[in-house]
Amino acid sequence: MAKGLGKGLDALFTANKEEETVQEVKLKDLRPNPYQPRKIFQPQAIEELKASIQEHGILQPIIVRKSIKGYEIVVGERRYRAAKAAELKTVPVVVRELDEKQMMELAVLENLQREDLTPIEEAAAYQMLMEKLGITQEELAKRLGKSRPHIANHIRLLGLSQPVQELISDGKLTMGHGRALLGLKNKKGLTQLVNRVMKDSLNVRQLEKLVQELNDDVSRETKKKERKDVFIEEQETxxxxxxxxxxxxxxxxxxxxxxxxxxxxxxxxxxxxxxxxxx
Structure with missing residues (x-):
């Protein structure tokens, strides 16, 4: 992972497993990672993992760090939740010596590598890394091996209202819908516009066009009369x-x-x- 974040973080990802000691610790001594970027844990996925654990046990140890009150989970919160659902008393862990910054970076990067975060979770992860590490979007993009527009477009989603962010997280609206809604100048009409998108199942292009119409403060009837020619519309697109x-x-x-x-x-x-x- 040549473009990993933070000095020495590559070593945390590529640590020699033969040198790591797996130990059993009490499940009740584990605490969730406060920097966990994932906010949504699908019940069905947890239930499936629980069934696997009941039959085969936990195949991959949970990565933790020592804390005052026990252990903090660095990587493996889904396994922790599934083990809890399976009513296990102990779980296998690997204890690593990490400071708070390394714990945050490792947790975020592990989830980003899985590529199954929601757009909002991904955006929040980027924002957190930038704030905690004091770096720009350009620097973050280089370290993650992603384009700056990719980073910027995600972070812009955090400018949406909480209800709209939740719709994107739930998969009811796409990231494209979110980007289009950001362009709405009169935010008072946001709720009504979102309701229309949901009701009429508007795609992103239809929503972009509607936002443009609202921004121009032109009624639908007037807009039909003053519709731009095909060439202009194609160039705008x-x-x-x-x-x-x-x-x-x-x-x-x-x-x-x-x-x-x-x-x-x-x-x-x-x-x-x-x-x-x-x-």
Whole structure:
């Protein structure tokens, strides 16, 4: 893991298992990781893991660190929850000497590598790493081996209201829907708009178009009369996909303008970088 976070963190991932001692500890002495990025644990998945543990035991030890009141889980909270459901008294663990920063990094990276976090959980994990490590989106992207737009687009989701974040976490709205909703200028109409998306099963492109209409403060009837020509709509779509943000082309008889929305200084820098790139 050449691009892992933190000095010495690679060693934590690639530790020689032959040198690690597996020991049994009381389940009641374990405590969840306060930096656990996963907030949603699917009951069915826990139940399936519980059944496996009852038949085969815990095949992979839980990684923990010593704490004042017992042990803190670094990696393996699903195994811990399943073991608890199976009413085990003890569980196998590997104790590692980690400071709080290393525990946070290892927990976050392990979950990111699994690639099954929700977009909101992933966004919160990126935000936490940036805040705790004091690094920028660009630096985080390089260390994780991801693009800056990927990091930026996720973190922007944290600007959504809590109810909308929950809809994305539950899979009722996609990340694309969330990005489109961020472009809504009149936040008072957000709840009504989300309800319409849910009721009419609007896809992302339909939602983007609706947000644009609302932002222009034009009624649906007027919009039908003043509908842009096909070429302009195609170019807006192309630019939207290119820059990952709301793009509006306004045209008059003799001139026109292109508007690109950004939500932070780093988002602006991302767009400027793309503008300077050649296709």
């Amino acid at each position: 192309r630019l939207r996909e290119r820059f990952g943000t709301t793009v509006t082309i306004k045209q008059s008889k003799k001139k026109g303008k292109i508007e690109l929305e950004f939500f932070s200084k780093e988002d602006l820098e991302r767009i400027l970088d793309l503008l300077q790139q050649h296709d």
